[in-house]
Amino acid sequence: MTTSADALARFSAPTRSWFEAAFAAPTAAQVGAWEAIGAGRHALVVAPTGSGKTLSAFLWSLDRLLTEDRPDDRAKRTRVLYVSPLKALAVDVERNLRSPLTGIRHTAERLGTTVPEVTVGVRSGDTPAADRRKLVTRPPDIMITTPESLFLMLTSQARESLRGVETVIIDEVHAVAGTKRGAHLAVTLERLDALLDRPAQR
Numbered sequence: 001m002t003t004s005a006d007a008l009a010r011f012s013a014p015t016r017s018w019f020e021a022a023f024a025a026p027t028a029a030q031v032g033a034w035e036a037i038g039a040g041r042h043a044l045v046v047a048p049t050g051s052g053k054t055l056s057a058f059l060w061s062l063d064r065l066l067t068e069d070r071p072d073d074r075a076k077r078t079r080v081l082y083v084s085p086l087k088a089l090a091v092d093v094e095r096n097l098r099s100p101l102t103g104i105r106h107t108a109e110r111l112g113t114t115v116p117e118v119t120v121g122v123r124s125g126d127t128p129a130a131d132r133r134k135l136v137t138r139p140p141d142i143m144i145t146t147p148e149s150l151f152l153m154l155t156s157q158a159r160e161s162l163r164g165v166e167t168v169i170i171d172e173v174h175a176v177a178g179t180k181r182g183a184h185l186a187v188t189l190e191r192l193d194a195l196l197d198r199p200a201q202r
Helices: 004-008 013-022 028-038 053-067 087-110 129-137 147-154 157-162 180-195
Strands: 080-083 120-123 142-145 167-170
Touching (some): 053 080, 053 087, 080 147, 120 147
């Protein structure tokens, strides 16, 4: 049985210190998710609201983005893809990501280490054309999008900016599972994997 201490030991010192200062302890959902994700397996996190599901998925990815060298190849820059069936949820997630990113960076500075600037981009049906072009020419480390926008990216030249994706986080999967929209997303994710050197961890 993995303990909270074992779970946090998987992270770098800045990430671990920030989490310990921000939260009393990891939730059961987070401990289980980090164990599966750390082992390289796909993970499905099912837990009540307030169980830290989003952070259970994102913290592992954030830690890697903050501790690993950024690829020189611009086409491989986007390594984390977050897919939300709800546009409003995607915007909320972008906002909520800023807190751990800022917190971990400040913690790293306090510990005497430096971490890279992690960029976040949002691509949805409301994204202006100029911003969509910018996401392709200057891909963010984390791309937040919807199933429909991901499909459009993969069927256009924008797919070149997704060649480095290593992790796919699908939020609120129950909202599309068992529907035509969910089947369409499943095909889109297979199309994404076909673009990559190796299938993304989901």
